[in-house]
Amino acid sequence: MKTFVEKHIVELLKAGDERAIGLLYDNYADALYGVAIKVTHDEELAQDVLQESFVKIWKNAHKYDADKARLFTWLFRVVQNTAIDKVRSRKRKMNKEVQTNDSNVYHLQSTSLAIEHMDIQEHANGLEDKYRVVIDALFFQGMTQQEASEELNIPLGTVKSRLKIGLRELRKLFGVLFFMISML
Amino acid sequence: MSDRVSQFLESDLLERYLMGTTSPIESQEAEHYIAKYPEVKQTYIELQENLENYATSYAVKVPEELRATIVNVARNKPKRALPILAITACMIAAFFGLVAIMIYKQNQELLDDRRFTSNLLENLNDDIVSNREMLQSVEEQFMILNNTSTQKYILQGNVRAQRLEAVAYVNELEQRSYIHVNTLPELPDEQVYQMWASVDGTLVPLDILKVTKDNLVEIPYEERMASINITIEPKGGSKEATQANEVATISFENN
Numbered sequence: 001m002k003t004f005v006e007k008h009i010v011e012l013l014k015a016g017d018e019r020a021i022g023l024l025y026d027n028y029a030d031a032l033y034g035v036a037i038k039v040t041h042d043e044e045l046a047q048d049v050l051q052e053s054f055v056k057i058w059k060n061a062h063k064y065d066a067d068k069a070r071l072f073t074w075l076f077r078v079v080q081n082t083a084i085d086k087v088r089s090r091k092r093k094m095n096k097e098v099q100t101n102d103s104n105v106y107h108l109q110s111t112s113l114a115i116e117h118m119d120i121q122e123h124a125n126g127l128e129d130k131y132r133v134v135i136d137a138l139f140f141q142g143m144t145q146q147e148a149s150e151e152l153n154i155p156l157g158t159v160k161s162r163l164k165i166g167l168r169e170l171r172k173l174f175g176v177l178f179f180m181i182s183m184l
Numbered sequence: 185m186s187d188r189v190s191q192f193l194e195s196d197l198l199e200r201y202l203m204g205t206t207s208p209i210e211s212q213e214a215e216h217y218i219a220k221y222p223e224v225k226q227t228y229i230e231l232q233e234n235l236e237n238y239a240t241s242y243a244v245k246v247p248e249e250l251r252a253t254i255v256n257v258a259r260n261k262p263k264r265a266l267p268i269l270a271i272t273a274c275m276i277a278a279f280f281g282l283v284a285i286m287i288y289k290q291n292q293e294l295l296d297d298r299r300f301t302s303n304l305l306e307n308l309n310d311d312i313v314s315n316r317e318m319l320q321s322v323e324e325q326f327m328i329l330n331n332t333s334t335q336k337y338i339l340q341g342n343v344r345a346q347r348l349e350a351v352a353y354v355n356e357l358e359q360r361s362y363i364h365v366n367t368l369p370e371l372p373d374e375q376v377y378q379m380w381a382s383v384d385g386t387l388v389p390l391d392i393l394k395v396t397k398d399n400l401v402e403i404p405y406e407e408r409m410a411s412i413n414i415t416i417e418p419k420g421g422s423k424e425a426t427q428a429n430e431v432a433t434i435s436f437e438n439n
Contacts, residue, residue, distance in 0.1 A: 021258050025251060034242035050246065051254045058258040068215065070229075072236040077204045125241075135238065138203055145196070160196045167199060170234040 006071050013061040021058055028072065032079045038140040039083035045090065049083045056082065084142035126173050131166030134159055189221050198224065202231050325362060325400050333357045337434040339414065345369045345377075345431035350393075352412060352434055353400070359407070362400040365393060371416065378417040380425045381406040387413060387425040411435040 005027055012020035032053065036046035056078055064074050127135075137148040138159075145163070149156040192198070200206045201214035217224040328334055334355040341348025349366040368377060377393035383406050390403050393414060403412075416429040 018259050021255050025255055029246045029251070029254075030243040031236075031240040033246045034244040035239050037244055038242055047247070047250060050250070051257060054254050054258040070232045070236070072239075073202065073232045076235060076239055081204075127238075139235070139239070144205060145200070163199050164196060167231055167234050170238055171230050174234060174237045 010064070010066055010071055013064065016061070020061070021054065024057065024075070025054070028075055031072070032075060035076060035079050035140065036083045038136070039080060039142065040087055045086055046083070049079065049086050052086075053079045053082045080139070080142060087142075127166060127169055131162050131169060134162040135166045135170075138163060186221075189217070189223055192217050192221075192224060193227060198228055198231065202228070202235060325402075328355050328358060328360050328362065329353060329400075331355055331358065335436070337412075337436075339412075339432045339434055341369065341414075341432050342430070344416070344429070345414075348377075348414070348432055350414075350432070352403075354405075354409075354436065359405045361403050361405045361409075361412075363393075363396070363403050364400050365396045368393065368395050374419045375416050376419055376421060377414055377431065378421045378425070379403060380413040380415065381409045382411040382413060383408050384410075387427075389421065389423060389425070392421050409436060 005023070009020055009023045009027070012023065029050065033046060033050050036049040036053070037043060040046045040049060053075075057075060060078075064071070069077075133152060134148060134154075137143045137152060138145065141148075141151075143151060145156060145159050149159045152159070154162075197206065197210060197214055198217075201211060206214060218228050219225070334353050337352040337354065339348065339350040339352060345368070347367050347369045350368075351364045351366070352361065353363075354361045363379070371377070379390035379393055380387040381390055381404075382388075388406055390406075390412070391401075394401075412434045413425065413430055414432040415425050415427065416431060417426060
């Protein structure tokens with residue numbers, strides 16, 4: 001379901017109204033920054049990613065098709081692709097492998113997590129690890145299903161089913177949250 | 185829920201479409217199902233909400249100082265690259281268009297030059313052929329004139345054409361004869377000087393006589409030619425000589 005803010009931002013973006021940038025930032029920057037950190041594992045690089053992504057978002061606003069994807073889905077893809085490109089570029093530059101997902105590296109994430117998102121994180125934490133690693137590999141590491149299968153050493157069919165079940169589980173978890181919010 | 189929809193939802197196409205990792209054909213297929221089947225559309229909406237919630241669960245507070253930088257940088261970038269690209273593309277297209285026109289014009293000029301040069305060459309070739317023929321003719325004349333068996337005859341006009349001066353060269357061995365007409369008294373427009381060869385007592389018509397200046401003119405050689413006679417005849421020449429109008433004669437029998 002699209003929120004009023006989302007609709008308003010899309011209208012401003014389509015009209016080329018600069019107020020859209022501020023609204024986008026205020027409503028999505030934290031989430032997108034989190035995505036950038038998850039992919040890059042580096043705060044400084046993530047800030048570059050965020051800045052570059054906002055430039056791309058503003059320049060390519062006319063390409064956004066609200067009928068094909070929600071605004072966040074589009075923003076997520078822009079940030080994800082920009083971050084993956086940055087990581088690959090840095091990997092080539094430094095000629096050494098970037099460590100794969102290691103949650104211990106991100107102390108920052110737990111300490112500076114945006115307070116307004118803490119409830120959501122609690123619910124996301126309810127997701128079993130076996131589903132979380134698959135979703136993280138696909139959504140945040142930019143891996144294909146085949147690459148995830150090789151990296152996580154699990155069969156391709158299992159990757160597919162865990163992605164599907166994981167997303168379904170998320171639906172259940174967040175469904176409870178939204179139900180609670182709607183009751184308040 | 186139809187089997188097709190169930191089958192589609194069981195596949196991972198919708199999830200991959202959400203991640204943006206589908207091929208263009210797969211994207212078309214996913215968009216078709218989303219547009220056509222409400223169940224698929226609903227699932228897609230839920231997947232997007234889940235993605236947003238899951239990603240938001242990892243949200244990290246962006247340092248305060250970054251807001252102004254990012255918002256300003258984004259604002260200062262041209263919103264759409266397309267017009268710049270379009271303008272650049274137009275300029276490049278116009279540039280290549282101009283270059284193409286220039287090349288076309290140059291090509292046309294070169295073709296004209298080539299045509300002109302070709303005509304010139306053709307004319308020069310004709311001249312060469314003509315000069316070669318002339319040279320050959322002069323060489324032949326020279327050979328005949330220098331041949332010891334060539335006889336030279338000087339024609340003098342009688343009272344009717346006192347100023348007539350001509351020299352004839354006859355080579356019986358080669359059976360060639362030439363005449364060089366230096367001067368001819370003027371005649372009325374309706375009359376001409378005509379040459380005749382006396383063969384076996386009969387005057388055989390040869391050519392009309394004209395002033396040849398420095399050139400020799402070959403005249404038809406007749407065997408058993410006893411003399412060359414020149415008469416005044418009506419314009420265009422006659423088939424039979426008007427002997428009363430004879431103005432000069434060269435007799436070969438006396439030589």
